[in-house]
Amino acid sequence: MITIRVPCSSANIGPGFDVVGLSLSIWLELQINIDRTITSSTHALNCRVTYEGEGAENVPLHAEHNLITRAALYVLKCHSQRIFPSETQVHIINMIPLGRGLGSSGAAVVAGVMLGNAVGELGLSRDRMMDYCLMIERHPDNVMAAMFGGFVGSYLKELDPVDMERKEIPLAEVLPEPAGGEDTGLRPPEPPLGIGHYIKFGWAKEIKAIAIIPQFEVSTATARSVLPKMYSREDLIFNLQRLAVLTTALTRSPPDADLIFQAMQDKVHQPYRKGLIPGLPDILASVTPISHPGLLGICLSGAGPTILALATHNFEAIAEEILVRFKHEGVTCDWKVLEPAYEGAQIVVS
Ligand SMILES: Nc1ncnc2c1ncn2[C@@H]1O[C@H](COP(=O)(O)OP(=O)(O)OP(=O)(O)O)[C@@H](O)[C@H]1O
Numbered sequence: 496m497i498t499i500r501v502p503c504s505s506a507n508i509g510p511g512f513d514v515v516g517l518s519l520s521i522w523l524e525l526q527i528n529i530d531r532t533i534t535s536s537t538h539a540l541n542c543r544v545t546y547e548g549e550g551a552e553n554v555p556l557h558a559e560h561n562l563i564t565r566a567a568l569y570v571l572k573c574h575s576q577r578i579f580p581s582e583t584q585v586h587i588i589n590m591i592p593l594g595r596g597l598g599s600s601g602a603a604v605v606a607g608v609m610l611g612n613a614v615g616e617l618g619l620s621r622d623r624m625m626d627y628c629l630m631i632e633r634h635p636d637n638v639m640a641a642m643f644g645g646f647v648g649s650y651l652k653e654l655d656p657v658d659m660e661r662k663e664i665p666l667a668e669v670l671p672e673p674a675g676g677e678d679t680g681l682r683p684p685e686p687p688l689g690i691g692h693y694i695k696f697g698w699a700k701e702i703k704a705i706a707i708i709p710q711f712e713v714s715t716a717t718a719r720s721v722l723p724k725m726y727s728r729e730d731l732i733f734n735l736q737r738l739a740v741l742t743t744a745l746t747r748s749p750p751d752a753d754l755i756f757q758a759m760q761d762k763v764h765q766p767y768r769k770g771l772i773p774g775l776p777d778i779l780a781s782v783t784p785i786s787h788p789g790l791l792g793i794c795l796s797g798a799g800p801t802i803l804a805l806a807t808h809n810f811e812a813i814a815e816e817i818l819v820r821f822k823h824e825g826v827t828c829d830w831k832v833l834e835p836a837y838e839g840a841q842i843v844v845s
């Protein structure tokens with residue numbers, strides 16, 4: 496059996512829009528068996544998918560439609576393998592809530608690319624697998640944190656015009672749906688080499704992440720559609736100044752709450768997303784290190800609606816305050832205290 500485990504992630508951490516991500520301790524797991532005794536599978540593309548956990552009611556189980564198997568098939572097709580080996584059995588155990596700002600799609604893409612690499616016996620390095628991930632999820636923050644683990648900063652390389660053309664291919668050509676589609680025999684566009692680069696920052700071990708997870712979804716596509724195309728110089732400088740301080744402030748023990756709280760302010764995405772998340776400005780402004788000792792900083796997790804509060808202690812009181820404020824808006828939530836998932840995505844063959 497092959498087991499692949501990929502952590503959830505929180506992107507942005509305030510000012511680092513599309514730049515930083517923190518992998519956290521909620522996991523997507525794939526349990527994979529290849530049953531070679533079944534030489535002609537009755538399942539689409541030779542792949543039988545079963546599923547439990549978050550999203551079980553809605554996530555498609557057909558290999559042509561499921562994001563994980565579509566990502567795997569993209570990798571396989573780029574290596575002239577048009578279907579899974581018969582019969583590939585993939586059991587998905589997903590504990591990451593979907594569409595909540597905890598990187599469920601990033602984890603699914605990383606897991607899918609690792610699945611393709613494993614069943615196709617392709618021997619791709621993690622860096623090369625990341626190129627495939629970035630062809631599918633075009634912002635690096637979640638997939639980099641999910642793959643490499645911990646608190647990660649990343650950028651996309653400026654590619655030469657030929658490679659740029661290869662990267663700017665419509666997503667539908669990279670991941671056609673249904674993935675089996677009409678088989679033209681053509682290979683999908685292969686990723687250029689080294690699309691993204693990353694660095695792992697340190698993390699002060701006493702800092703935990705409280706995730707307050709509303710029981711409604713905001714799709715990343717919707718949350719990106721409300722953002723402006725242009726920003727003022729003042730707003731960009733505001734974020735750059737804070738991000739430069741934040742990446743080191745979060746490594747220092749003991750953490751400086753005043754410094755971190757200010758360094759987690761943002762003018763690039765959170766103000767524009769308030770219409771999608773009831774109570775957001777009130778929550779971000781009124782839960783502070785002064786009102787709640789132990790709190791270091793607070794932000795929207797990824798594209799939302801989850802709120803991420805970084806803290807050293809007093810977790811329950813901090814979460815309770817945010818739960819009450821959401822409740823005033825008619826929103827109910829779950830909450831969890833999470834640890835960084837330093838090791839990132841893992842694969843075990845047993
Ligand atoms: N385990 C999974 N299996 C199949 N598809 C999944 C899985 N997890 C996520 N997805 C797909 O990804 C979509 C959610 O992606 P979306 O980018 O909108 O939110 P997110 O990744 O949870 O949040 P964010 O990107 O803000 O951190 C789901 O609706 C589903 O289509």
Ligand SMILES: N[C@@H](CCO)C(=O)O
Nearest residue numbers: 506512513715797798
């Ligand atoms: N940086 C991305 C993360 C969500 O996937 C965003 O905020 O839109």
